[in-house]
Amino acid sequence: MGKRWRLALAFLLAASTVLAGCGGVKQGAGAGDKQVLNWLESQEPPGLDSSISTDVVSFNILNNVREGLYRLNKENQPEPAMAKDVKISDDKKTYTFTLRDAKWSDGKPVTAHDFEYAWKRALNPKTKSEYAYILYPIKGAQAYNEDKGDAEDVGVKAVDDKTLKVELKDPIPYFLMMTSFATYLPQREDIVEKYGGDYAQDPDKMLYNGPFVMSDWKHNKSFQLKKNDKYWDKENVKLDTINFKITKETSTGVNYYNTGKSDFVNLSAGFVDKYKDHEDTVTFHETTTFYLQFNTNEKFFSNEKIRKAFSMAIDRSIITDKISKIGDPAKGLVPPNVEVDGKSFRDLSGEHLKYDPEKAKELLQEGMKEEGIEKAPKIELLGYDTDTAKPEQEYMKEQFKKVLGVDVQIQILPFKQKLERESNGDFQLSYAGWGADYNDPMTFMDMWMTGGGFNRGDWSNKKYDELIEKAQSNPDFKERAEQLVEAEKILMDDQGVAPLYHRARLQLQKPYVKNVWRHPFGADYSFKEAYIEGKE
Amino acid sequence: MGRFVIKRLIYMVITLWVIATGTFFLMHSLPGSPLENEDRIPPELREQILEQYGLNDPLPVQYVKFLGDLVQGDLGNSFKYDGRSITAMIMEGFPASAQLGLQAMIFGVLVGVALGTVSALRRGSWVDNGSTVLSVLGYAVPSFTLAALFSYYVGVVWGVLPTAGWGTFAHSILPSLSLSFLVIAQITRYVRTEMLEVLGQDYMKTARAKGLNRKTVIFRHGLRNALIPAITILGPLTVALLTGSLVVEQIFNIPGMGWMFVDSIMTNDYTMIMGVTMFYSFLLVLSIFIVDILYGVVDPRIRLTSPKE
Numbered sequence: 151m152g153k154r155w156r157l158a159l160a161f162l163l164a165a166s167t168v169l170a171g172c173g174g175v176k177q178g179a180g181a182g183d184k185q186v187l188n189w190l191e192s193q194e195p196p197g198l199d200s201s202i203s204t205d206v207v208s209f210n211i212l213n214n215v216r217e218g219l220y221r222l223n224k225e226n227q228p229e230p231a232m233a234k235d236v237k238i239s240d241d242k243k244t245y246t247f248t249l250r251d252a253k254w255s256d257g258k259p260v261t262a263h264d265f266e267y268a269w270k271r272a273l274n275p276k277t278k279s280e281y282a283y284i285l286y287p288i289k290g291a292q293a294y295n296e297d298k299g300d301a302e303d304v305g306v307k308a309v310d311d312k313t314l315k316v317e318l319k320d321p322i323p324y325f326l327m328m329t330s331f332a333t334y335l336p337q338r339e340d341i342v343e344k345y346g347g348d349y350a351q352d353p354d355k356m357l358y359n360g361p362f363v364m365s366d367w368k369h370n371k372s373f374q375l376k377k378n379d380k381y382w383d384k385e386n387v388k389l390d391t392i393n394f395k396i397t398k399e400t401s402t403g404v405n406y407y408n409t410g411k412s413d414f415v416n417l418s419a420g421f422v423d424k425y426k427d428h429e430d431t432v433t434f435h436e437t438t439t440f441y442l443q444f445n446t447n448e449k450f451f452s453n454e455k456i457r458k459a460f461s462m463a464i465d466r467s468i469i470t471d472k473i474s475k476i477g478d479p480a481k482g483l484v485p486p487n488v489e490v491d492g493k494s495f496r497d498l499s500g501e502h503l504k505y506d507p508e509k510a511k512e513l514l515q516e517g518m519k520e521e522g523i524e525k526a527p528k529i530e531l532l533g534y535d536t537d538t539a540k541p542e543q544e545y546m547k548e549q550f551k552k553v554l555g556v557d558v559q560i561q562i563l564p565f566k567q568k569l570e571r572e573s574n575g576d577f578q579l580s581y582a583g584w585g586a587d588y589n590d591p592m593t594f595m596d597m598w599m600t601g602g603g604f605n606r607g608d609w610s611n612k613k614y615d616e617l618i619e620k621a622q623s624n625p626d627f628k629e630r631a632e633q634l635v636e637a638e639k640i641l642m643d644d645q646g647v648a649p650l651y652h653r654a655r656l657q658l659q660k661p662y663v664k665n666v667w668r669h670p671f672g673a674d675y676s677f678k679e680a681y682i683e684g685k686e
Numbered sequence: 687m688g689r690f691v692i693k694r695l696i697y698m699v700i701t702l703w704v705i706a707t708g709t710f711f712l713m714h715s716l717p718g719s720p721l722e723n724e725d726r727i728p729p730e731l732r733e734q735i736l737e738q739y740g741l742n743d744p745l746p747v748q749y750v751k752f753l754g755d756l757v758q759g760d761l762g763n764s765f766k767y768d769g770r771s772i773t774a775m776i777m778e779g780f781p782a783s784a785q786l787g788l789q790a791m792i793f794g795v796l797v798g799v800a801l802g803t804v805s806a807l808r809r810g811s812w813v814d815n816g817s818t819v820l821s822v823l824g825y826a827v828p829s830f831t832l833a834a835l836f837s838y839y840v841g842v843v844w845g846v847l848p849t850a851g852w853g854t855f856a857h858s859i860l861p862s863l864s865l866s867f868l869v870i871a872q873i874t875r876y877v878r879t880e881m882l883e884v885l886g887q888d889y890m891k892t893a894r895a896k897g898l899n900r901k902t903v904i905f906r907h908g909l910r911n912a913l914i915p916a917i918t919i920l921g922p923l924t925v926a927l928l929t930g931s932l933v934v935e936q937i938f939n940i941p942g943m944g945w946m947f948v949d950s951i952m953t954n955d956y957t958m959i960m961g962v963t964m965f966y967s968f969l970l971v972l973s974i975f976i977v978d979i980l981y982g983v984v985d986p987r988i989r990l991t992s993p994k995e
Contacts, residue, residue, distance in 0.1 A: 193949075196722070197768030204722040278735045280721055283728050296730060347769050369778050371852060371941035395851070398945060399936045401834065405842050405849035566718030566954060569725055587726075603729045 213673030242321035262308035264336035455517030609646035720765035772961035779943030794869025802877025824871025
């Protein structure tokens with residue numbers, strides 16, 4: 151009996167090697183200097199209907215198979231795409247776009263009507279677009295979206311097939327960049343109507359006007375992009391095929407990478423320490439700020455000196471160098487890669503945050519005296535339940551105890567539950583984060599105005615409100631930049647919020663993959679001019 | 687028999703209704719809404735979209751609507767996966783999960799029965815000792831640990847089988863193997879224990895005394911009796927396989943439906959939570975039902991009709 155079993159086992163093993171061998175040979179044949187890129191995405195794309203997409207996986211695909219008026223280039227600056235040219239009025243509130251001769255993948259021309267239709271569709275309350283607010287800079291957009299205005303009053307009009315006129319509510323310097331965002335992509339009315347609820351659910355139920363077309367989509371398993379023959383700038387598109395594997399587990403992705411099944415993997419926090427010295431690493435700096443927000447309705451945190459003491463008690467470089475081992479310590483609210491008036495905002499605004507335990511102790515005592523508080527109350531810190539955040543929260547708790555002598559209890563909550571308590575103002579201190587929607591400091595700054603929906607701690611400063619309001623409607627972009635710099639200074643001096651660090655991600659990418667552009671806003675990647683070189 | 691089946695079917699429906707109701711209200715007690723960019727959407731827009739979805743209606747109203755749709759077999763559309771039908775999504779994922787579960791089950795039961803029988807017949811031999819060690823490991827080591835080890839050693843270090851992915855039979859070997867360990871462990875222990883007991887029974891001696899050969903005695907008289915307890919645990923085992931495949935599917939990147947569980951709960955995708963829960967509950971209730979019927983087939987002593995009162 152024993153012998154027979156061993157025989158059976160041997161046979162099983164033999165059979166499996168043969169089968170595995172077949173798979174291996176097939177994979178190998180695809181190599182060579184063919185322009186094929188193998189990439190990973192973290193989940194099934196939830197929706198490629200650009201009017202309602204909200205997630206970065208969908209944005210990544212849309213950015214490569216579709217194209218808006220402008221597209222972000224290698225330096226993350228907007229460059230003309232579907233638009234050939236734009237005329238901006240003196241008050242910077244009217245944009246007249248002239249479209250180039252571009253075609254949809256079915257051969258029909260891309261017209262100004264496709265833009266007007268798509269934008270109004272996203273704003274139509276019936277579309278239930280969760281990102282509709284990104285169109286609010288357009289005159290009348292918010293009113294229509296909130297069912298308080300008409301579609302006719304929205305400031306977007308196709309004058310003729312090639313001319314699109316857009317009127318803005320306020321003069322904003324970042325509008326051209328916004329036209330590269332997914333919600334601003336054109337759509338063809340006949341196709342949307344034809345497929346109804348099935349629109350964009352499969353590759354043949356949508357149209358493409360970008361560098362690639364989606365050629366295959368096996369739901370929850372994989373999808374594939376192929377070069378678009380009808381693309382206006384196809385000379386600059388070098389890749390023939392991009393294969394995406396949907397891979398949720400980082401460890402699985404790493405295995406794919408190490409066995410050559412993928413040319414790329416995005417590493418989760420747990421893998422950073424192990425791979426940070428790997429030769430293929432690429433650091434992807436997000437435009438995200440993580441911060442401590444204080445509930446200023448609490449007597450304790452209504453005092454600016456106490457807030458400052460909490461901010462000064464934390465050595466931010468410990469978080470980025472020792473704990474998460476990646477990311478940049480915050481010097482202010484706005485991340486280093488955000489620009490204003492063509493310059494880095496951080497360079498203009500400088501450094502506002504420092505670690506000073508002695509000063510922190512002093513400030514706490516002064517602040518408590520001012521408020522007539524004898525002994526610091528027990529503080530509860532609302533925290534994230536992620537593996538990345540837990541040690542960071544522990545570190546902060548330890549610092550508050552060590553430096554300030556204040557007991558802080560960490561309340562770890564699932565994301566949605568934490569959000570609910572923050573929205574209800576049911577917290578004292580909370581650890582939170584915000585990512586940019588567009589390349590302008592305003593995306594981080596308008597939220598702290600008095601009464602703002604995301605100003606959960608109800609911090610309020612008249613001077614700050616005034617400056618932001620002025621900046622929002624200032625057509626002089628140089629002066630506007632100065633106003634924003636001044637506003638950030640107020641927010642930091644008053645410590646309405648205590649920024650901690652800007653997040654970054656570690657990725658592995660094979661050295662033969664060239665020219666993949668990474669964007670800190672909207673979509674993560676552009677493959678338009680990417681190519682393969684030197685893969686044996 | 688007929689009455690028994692009908693009675694069990696009615697119980698099945700009641701069980702499913704209780705599960706549906708419980709899950710529905712528990713799910714709605716989760717904080718937050720199914721909106722995906724909930725942390726960024728302006729509050730006014732949020733309210734308006736919830737209104738459009740009917741999520742601002744009183745809970746009983748939503749419940750009645752949900753139950754009405756469920757009775758008609760309509761599981762609705764996903765919130766997160768813009769408008770995709772839940773039924774279609776389940777049907778896309780189920781074949782892979784089912785294949786995995788089935789392969790693990792068949793392999794596990796075959797190996798388990800064989801190992802259990804041999805261990806009982808050769809008590810104290812190396813096969814017996816080896817199978818004991820294997821069983822302890824199978825019980826103690828979770829399937830996802832095995833999965834990660836297999837994927838790394840067999841896939842990356844030795845390069846014999848694909849590290850992950852789905853498509854060919856080769857892709858399904860490692861995940862099935864990781865899942866089957868628990869089956870092997872349980873079946874082996876049950877069969878061995880039961881076989882030892884059966885071997886000592888008088889009827890076994892009688893059978894031998896009749897002059898039947900050893901093979902017939904062991905298989906026809908011994909194994910058949912020893913299998914009854916093993917069948918009992920097939921129901922719960924099926925469930926363990928289905929739920930256990932959740933993480934294994936992720937590690938091997940299999941487009942099954944295990945991910946839907948976690949994903950839908952994390953994002954409050956109400957329709958998907960209900961759809962997946964109802965689907966799994968149905969499978970579970972069905973598997974228990976089948977096991978009940980199987981008893982009668984394997985062991986004629988178990989009557990499916992109650993004796994006359």
